[in-house]
Amino acid sequence: MHAAEERDYVDYVTARLPSLRRLAYYLCKDAHRADDVVQMAITRLYVHWRRARAARDLDRYVDAMLVRCFLNDQRLGWWTRVRLAGYSHEVPEAAGHPPDVETRSVVHAALAKVPPRQRAVLVLRFLCDLPVTEVAEILGCSTGNVKSQAARGLAALRRLLGDDPASMVEGAMRHGRP
Template sequence: MTSSVTGQLTTPWTVRERAPDTPRRAVHADLEREYVEYVTVHLPALHRVARLLCRDRHRADDIVQTTITKLYIHWKRAKAASNLDAYVRTMLVRAFLSEQRLSWAKVRLFGSAQEIPGTPSVHSPDVETRDLVHTALSRVAPKQRAVLVLRFLCDLPVTEVAQILGCSPGNVTSLTTHGLKRLRALLGDRAVAALEGGGRDER
């Protein structure tokens, strides 16, 4: 959050603590500094994953903003996690899936996905294979897309993807299979092989 008067970052800790310096105020300042340092370092990676998931820059920015806001609110608990990066990835993917459920409501309202403002357009046949794959991901079911992005583009093992999505490793494997099948139907074997070649084997 940014103050409209000063333009400086305002946090719940700085809002509550306006008294002269105390040990408690110092703790809050440390929490704020740690949060800002973490987000500053990891924000580019969060944006990259969000854009692969959403295929829309504005939606991706919204999802990242939702994620870092929730992280900000729960920072004390989050920083105690055994794997903070995995914790934040989980928040990001779940924010995407939650937003996607709202998008399906828009599909019912507008009548088709192509009529929704901001829906990615069909890809050009002249773009490189990687861009074809990334664009085609927007036409894969949301949970399958999340699995493919996490497994092959973020290079995460099945077990970690299962933890992020809150499902079993077997479910992740099934989602991977169906997601790749959908991509093959859209792109053919060559493009899908390029995606699989950049990711992990079955683990």
């Protein structure tokens, strides 16, 4: 990679890092694993930087890489993961949304119990506010699959949270605050 390309890569990753960490955290529900997934994604991005820069929408291309890294990580056994203890992370919140600690912790706990593919759809659709077609592109599936995964994921959240919290969760997810 030439120096100018490397500068472009570093500038891009530096600018996108907070949103990539936030997306990964929403998917993983663990700050340490989220950082691992982001590291895997930006490493792959570095290797494929020339191809990535030619993408129609670089941000969506990188989001897709990150989601694939998360899904691949989910398929791996526990023995492939390493946890470092004693290191505290703060995951950046979405700009403009005051944190609602109670709602956020309820949603995080419930999302952690939703299957990974459904969790990815819910995060991309409702937290990242992406249309069905973009989610389908990122996940490499049909729009019908995204819709059915979203419906199943929301149903799972409703089962986990009961009737009253479900409306709270849906409202919170629409406002990007879990």
